[in-house]
Amino acid sequence: MNTPNLRPLGLIAALCLLLGAITIVSTVRASRLGGSPAHPIPTIATEDYGRKLLAETPEYLGPDVADPKMRYMNGRMSCGSCHLGAGAEPGTLSLPDSVTKYPRFQPRVGAITTLEDRINECMSRSMNGRPLPKSSPEMLAIAAYIRSIGAEAAASGASRKKVVGEPAGFKAPARAADLTHGKKLLEEKCASCHGKDGAGLLASANPIHGYAFPPLWGPDSFNNGAGMHRVLTAARFIKARMPLGNATLTDDEAFDLSGYINSQPRPEMANLDQDYPDKKTKPVDSGYGPFIDPFPLSQHQFGPFPPMDAYYKALAKPAAKK
Numbered sequence: 001m002n003t004p005n006l007r008p009l010g011l012i013a014a015l016c017l018l019l020g021a022i023t024i025v026s027t028v029r030a031s032r033l034g035g036s037p038a039h040p041i042p043t044i045a046t047e048d049y050g051r052k053l054l055a056e057t058p059e060y061l062g063p064d065v066a067d068p069k070m071r072y073m074n075g076r077m078s079c080g081s082c083h084l085g086a087g088a089e090p091g092t093l094s095l096p097d098s099v100t101k102y103p104r105f106q107p108r109v110g111a112i113t114t115l116e117d118r119i120n121e122c123m124s125r126s127m128n129g130r131p132l133p134k135s136s137p138e139m140l141a142i143a144a145y146i147r148s149i150g151a152e153a154a155a156s157g158a159s160r161k162k163v164v165g166e167p168a169g170f171k172a173p174a175r176a177a178d179l180t181h182g183k184k185l186l187e188e189k190c191a192s193c194h195g196k197d198g199a200g201l202l203a204s205a206n207p208i209h210g211y212a213f214p215p216l217w218g219p220d221s222f223n224n225g226a227g228m229h230r231v232l233t234a235a236r237f238i239k240a241r242m243p244l245g246n247a248t249l250t251d252d253e254a255f256d257l258s259g260y261i262n263s264q265p266r267p268e269m270a271n272l273d274q275d276y277p278d279k280k281t282k283p284v285d286s287g288y289g290p291f292i293d294p295f296p297l298s299q300h301q302f303g304p305f306p307p308m309d310a311y312y313k314a315l316a317k318p319a320a321k322k
């Protein structure tokens with residue numbers, strides 16, 4: 001008690017902190033749960049609007065928005081359902097590094113693609129929707145936001161650091177995924193958030209606010225042309241990231257879970273036969289045909305993958321030894 005005159009100041013500081021915390025919590029609640037469905041929509045292509053578009057996508061582009069022209073997606077997931085922390089969180093499917101990778105050749109479309117083209121691939125596939133016009137405020141805002149988190153990560157050196165706490169990378173077991181085991185694991189380790197039926201949990205009674213826990217399959221989930229529908233891509237994500245906050249699965253568990261999730265019904269994308277104009281570049285775990293190899297579709301969907309890898313390796317280097 002040598003400084004009794006500081007006590008009221010401490011009390012005031014504590015009160016300010018408390019008030020601040022209450023304001024932040026209620027603002028976050030209001031923005032996540034959306035007090036009124038007619039909340040104002042920013043029309044300027046700011047980075048802040050871009051972050052909102054990734055974090056609360058159905059709020060702006062979903063099938064429930066008031067303006068029919070803005071209903072760009074049929075699903076109700078957010079970009080942030082897969083790109084955690086609105087893409088800014090380091091780790092699998094983190095977006096800050098993306099900027100440096102474009103423009104580049106994308107075998108799936110057989111053309112050079114820009115960052116904007118790649119965003120639209122996720123719009124058409126992961127969001128089960130349609131492309132955003134390149135000059136729309138929404139596309140400009142999303143691209144500006146992704147570029148800004150890229151610049152931030154580059155400036156801080158964060159993009160070169162190893163991610164702390166992420167498990168070792170997924171290695172595919174040399175067998176087919178065991179769907180019965182996957183179902184059992186899902187009930188044990190995932191159903192508490194995503195539901196036994198994989199349908200997820202809406203954030204509120206009004207579906208415009210999207211999901212608190214996103215669906216793993218069903219009408220609001222990603223379509224069968226999405227990267228997450230590839231069993232190895234999904235297993236890589238699941239092992240690195242799920243169960244959320246406690247990523248402790250083995251390769252075998254992540255593989256069986258991914259197989260089971262991707263064996264369940266989901267929206268279908270049109271014209272998938274036109275993907276990968278050069279079929280030699282088609283990943284072996286693409287969940288849809290046609291392929292130029294003799295393996296059945298079910299093997300592409302669920303493995304085992306090593307024989308298919310060996311087939312394409314031999315095709316690429318017919319003369320090479322080893």
Ligand code: HEC
Nearest residue numbers: 077078079081082097098101118119122123126222227228
């Ligand atoms: C169902 C999960 C899912 C959702 C939802 C999703 N994405 Fe993706 N996204 C992926 C996967 C998988 C990839 C491929 C990553 C790779 O190729 O390594 C990807 C790739 C990307 C890339 C390229 C990353 C890179 O480094 O090459 C961008 C940019 C991107 N997504 C943006 C978005 C945006 C914007 C949205 C929302 C409109 C969105 N995504 C929604 C799963 C998703």
Ligand code: HEC
Nearest residue numbers: 080081082189190193212213214215216238242243244257
């Ligand atoms: C504690 C709750 C929780 C648990 C348990 C959990 N998840 Fe998730 N999962 C989430 C949330 C939340 C997201 C979306 C990320 C976000 O909003 O930050 C997500 C996203 C996903 C996604 C990508 C989006 C989608 O819907 O397809 C997949 C796939 C997934 N989880 C699979 C699993 C699997 C498999 C398990 C069990 C091993 C699991 N999750 C356990 C909360 C959970």
